[in-house]
Amino acid sequence: MxxxxxxxxxxxxxxxxxxxxxxxxxxxxxxxxxxxxxxxxxxxxxxxxxxxxxxxxxxxxxxxxxxxxxxxxxxxxxxxxxxxxxxxxxxxxxxxxxxxxxxxxxxxxxxxxxxxxxxxxxxxxxxxxxxxxxxxxxxxxxxxxxxxxxxxxxxxxxxxxxxxxxxxxxxxxxxxxxxxxxxxxxxxxxxxxxxxxxxxxxxxxxxxxxxxxxxxxxxxxFNTPSRLQPPLVPPEEPLPSASRILRSHRPGYALAALAWRIPPGWSQDELGVLAHALQGAEVPGGEGLSFRAFPSFPSMGRPSLFALEARALGPGMSSEELLRHLRKRVDALLEGKTGRQLLTRANKLQRARARGDFDPPETRLSRLGRSILLGTYGGGSPDPTSLLAKARKLLQGRGECANLVDPIPSGAKEEKK
Known part of the structure; x- marks a missing residue:
C-alpha cells in the first residue's frame, strides 16, 4: 500500500x-x-x-x-x-x-x-x-x-x-x-x-x-520515518522598486550591462528561452561589440538576476552607446511579431537542450534536479505569446539596474568600488 x-x-x-x-x-x-x-x-x-x-x-x-x-x-x-x-x-x-x-x-x-x-x-x-x-x-x-x-x-x-x-x-x-x-x-x-x-x-x-x-x-x-524539517527559508528579499545606475572607469574598453531581479513565477526554461531570443535578435549597429545574456546570476534560484552585457571590442565606443544597443535589442524582442518569432526559434533550441541533445544524461538530469528542488522548473516548453507578455513585465518594469564602465581617462587611476 x-x-x-x-x-x-x-x-x-x-x-x-x-x-x-x-x-x-x-x-x-x-x-x-x-x-x-x-x-x-x-x-x-x-x-x-x-x-x-x-x-x-x-x-x-x-x-x-x-x-x-x-x-x-x-x-x-x-x-x-x-x-x-x-x-x-x-x-x-x-x-x-x-x-x-x-x-x-x-x-x-x-x-x-x-x-x-x-x-x-x-x-x-x-x-x-x-x-x-x-x-x-x-x-x-x-x-x-x-x-x-x-x-x-x-x-x-x-x-x-x-x-x-x-x-x-x-x-x-x-x-x-x-x-x-x-x-x-x-x-x-x-x-x-x-x-x-x-x-x-x-x-x-x-x-x-x-x-x-x-x-x-x-x-x-528508505523505510524509517524521520523528523522532517521545513525547507531552509532565507529572509524575504523584496524586489527593487527603483532603477539604479552604477558607473566606473577601468582599464580596457567600454562595457554596459543591464539586469533585472527575477520575480516569482519564472521557470528555468522560460529564462533560457528569453536569453536565447535576445542573443538571436538582429540589431543594427552591432558591429565592434560582443553580447551575452545571463539567464540567472548568481544561481538558478531566487533571488537572482536576468542580465545582459555588451562589451566594446576596441576603442572609440562609449558605455552609453553600448547601453543604447542593449535597449534596442530588448525593444526588438518586445515588438509583437518579431518577438514571437525570436521566442519560437529560441524555444526549439531550449527544447533540444532539455531533451539532452547537447548534453550527456548526467548533465541533463542534474540540471533537472536542481530546477525542481529550487522551484524553477516550469514543465518544459513555454508558449511564446504568454512568454512575450511576461518578458514585457520583466524588462519594462521597475527596478532595472545598469552598470556602465568606460576606459580610464588618460592620467587617471582605476576607480575602487
Whole structure:
C-alpha cells in the first residue's frame, strides 16, 4: 500500500512552482520522506544516479567558506564505503557544489541500483566524514577566490550586490574571507546531517530498469520515518522598486550591462528561452561589440538576476552607446511579431537542450534536479505569446539596474568600488 501511495503523490511535492514532469518520469516518495524520480529508458542495462540536495556555498559559515564542498568530499572518503562502491561497479562518480545545492552523480549497472541505494542511505544516516582536513578547505577557498576575482564577471556581480541585500546567496558574490577558521569535526557533522535530511534532497534515477521493482526496493530501504524539517527559508528579499545606475572607469574598453531581479513565477526554461531570443535578435549597429545574456546570476534560484552585457571590442565606443544597443535589442524582442518569432526559434533550441541533445544524461538530469528542488522548473516548453507578455513585465518594469564602465581617462587611476 505504501508503494501505491508513493506513486500517486501530488506533483506539488516535486514541483513547487507547478507544471508537469518530463514524459516518462515516475514520482516515488519513501516512508522516510525521501523523494525519487524514476525514468526508464531502453538500451544497455546501466543507470544514472543523481542526488541533489540543499547544501551549497550560500550555507557555508563565515570563515568556513568551502565547508559544503569539504563535507561532500569527506562523506565518500571512508575506505569501507569506497570499497563497497567499487564492488558495485559504480563509475563516473562526481561531486559538485554550487551556490545553493550540492550533487552526487554516478553510473552503475541496473541490477545494482538497490545495493547502491542502501549505501547512499548508510552515507546519509551514519555519515563518516573522513579526510575533512584544513588543506582541502584552503585549496577549495583558493579556487573560489580565483573564480570570484574574474574580471569578466565583475560588472554582473556588482549589480547583484546592489540589488540582493539580505539573502544568504549574497555571500557567494564575495571572495572567501582572508582567514579560514578551523574545522570542528562535530560541528561539520551536524552541518552535513542538517543539509541531508530526506526532505532536503531529490534523487533522479534513469536507465534500463524495472521502475516498479526499483520503487518497491527503495521503499524497503528508505523505510524509517524521520523528523522532517521545513525547507531552509532565507529572509524575504523584496524586489527593487527603483532603477539604479552604477558607473566606473577601468582599464580596457567600454562595457554596459543591464539586469533585472527575477520575480516569482519564472521557470528555468522560460529564462533560457528569453536569453536565447535576445542573443538571436538582429540589431543594427552591432558591429565592434560582443553580447551575452545571463539567464540567472548568481544561481538558478531566487533571488537572482536576468542580465545582459555588451562589451566594446576596441576603442572609440562609449558605455552609453553600448547601453543604447542593449535597449534596442530588448525593444526588438518586445515588438509583437518579431518577438514571437525570436521566442519560437529560441524555444526549439531550449527544447533540444532539455531533451539532452547537447548534453550527456548526467548533465541533463542534474540540471533537472536542481530546477525542481529550487522551484524553477516550469514543465518544459513555454508558449511564446504568454512568454512575450511576461518578458514585457520583466524588462519594462521597475527596478532595472545598469552598470556602465568606460576606459580610464588618460592620467587617471582605476576607480575602487
Amino acid at each position: 505504501a508503494i501505491a501511495f508513493s506513486l500517486l503523490l501530488s506533483a506539488s511535492l516535486f514541483l513547487p512552482q507547478g507544471g508537469t514532469l518530463p514524459t516518462g518520469f515516475q514520482r516515488v516518495r519513501t516512508p522516510d520522506g525521501s523523494r525519487f524520480l524514476l525514468h526508464k529508458t531502453e538500451g544497455r542495462p546501466v543507470a544514472v544516479w543523481i542526488y541533489v540536495h540543499r547544501m551549497g556555498m550560500a550555507h557555508d559559515p563565515y570563515q568556513l567558506e568551502g565547508l559544503s564542498a569539504a563535507c561532500l568530499k569527506a562523506s565518500l572518503s571512508a575506505q569501507p564505503l569506497r570499497e563497497k562502491l567499487a564492488s558495485l561497479g559504480a563509475t563516473g562518480l562526481r561531486l559538485e557544489t554550487r551556490a545553493r545545492t550540492s550533487s552526487l552523480q554516478a553510473v552503475l549497472p541496473s541490477d545494482r541500483i538497490l545495493a547502491f541505494a542502501a549505501l547512499m542511505r548508510e552515507r546519509r544516516t551514519r555519515p563518516q566524514l573522513q579526510g575533512l582536513d584544513q588543506a582541502f578547505l584552503n585549496a577549495h577557498r583558493e579556487r573560489v577566490r580565483t573564480f570570484q576575482n574574474r574580471r569578466d564577471l565583475r560588472p554582473i556581480r556588482e549589480m547583484a550586490l546592489a540589488t540582493i541585500l539580505r539573502d544568504p546567496v549574497r555571500a557567494v558574490l564575495f571572495p572567501p574571507s582572508s582567514k579560514a577558521g578551523s574545522i570542528s569535526p562535530p560541528a561539520a557533522l551536524l552541518f552535513f546531517q542538517r543539509h541531508n535530511l530526506p526532505d532536503q534532497g531529490l534523487t533522479l534515477i534513469e536507465g534500463n530498469f524495472d521502475p516498479a521493482l526499483v520503487a518497491r526496493g527503495l521503499s524497503h530501504i
